[in-house]
Amino acid sequence: MAKYIGPKTKIARKFGEPIFGPDKYLERKNYPPGEHGASRKRKKQSEYGMQLAEKQKAKYTYGVLERQFRNLFKRAQRSKGVTGVELLQLLESRLDNVVFRLGIAPTRAGARQLVSHRHITVNGEVVNIASYQVKKGDIVGVREKSKSLEIISDSLATNRASKYAWLEWDQDNFAGKFVNLPEREEIPENIQEQLIVELYSK
Known part of the structure; x- marks a missing residue:
């Protein structure tokens, strides 16, 4: 990849x-x-x-x-x-980005690694393609035997899903729902x- x-x-x-x-x-x-x-004047x-x-x-x-x-x-x-x-x-609908937004991984690079190492599921099925396009209503979660991974639990301790109106996080099931595509004003990237x-x- x-x-x-x-x-x-x-x-x-x-x-x-x-x-x-x-x-x-x-x-x-x-x-x-x-x-x-530090001293260079930008043209x-x-x-x-x-x-x-x-x-x-x-x-x-x-x-x-x-x-x-x-x-x-x-x-x-x-x-x-x-x-x-x-x-x-x-770009926001890419699986690696959704995993990052849900707080399952602390960075997009970390999210990409979790996806490629088969720790992430979409609607109950393992998906290991970072560029997979998540659709409205899809459930993105952590594979059962991966829920004890320290990197995931540490990241979820500061879960970010609640920050984003287009995502819903279910802490009990370690899964999040992609409710809808975000509006432009909801995307925080500059x-x-x-x-x-x-x-x-x-």
Whole structure:
């Protein structure tokens, strides 16, 4: 399974925000990476540069590589809704992201690992494909023999599902329901999706 395995703090510093989650190094060095990062004056970014940066930020945030991202964009384009919002909804519907949002894993990378190691079920069936698209009404849960895993119990101790209106968490069954697709204002990621649409529309 292809994924980004490079330095995460360096990427977060490039965008100036913790796109991979809490980062103590970013807090200490909140300026661009490189020898002259702290003192370098940033040139005014071109329109294309802004659009490209926004796409890169979205890709890194959700842990999606270029081909997957482009395919999701094409799918969003074919839908009847607003392309940018549809794209974010498709990204939010990925199984690894839903596992992360439910609080089963502390990060999206951790969620991806749980999925690929067959610890996660959808409607009672084990699914080990991180990009699996969760649909309205689906129940995403932890496999019975995986409920005692320390990484899962520690993450659930600070369960986040209640933060999101489109998810419902059942603590007794270690499972969450994907109630509906989130509205744009409910998605907390700082992404300007219209810039991505403009980039791909060139």
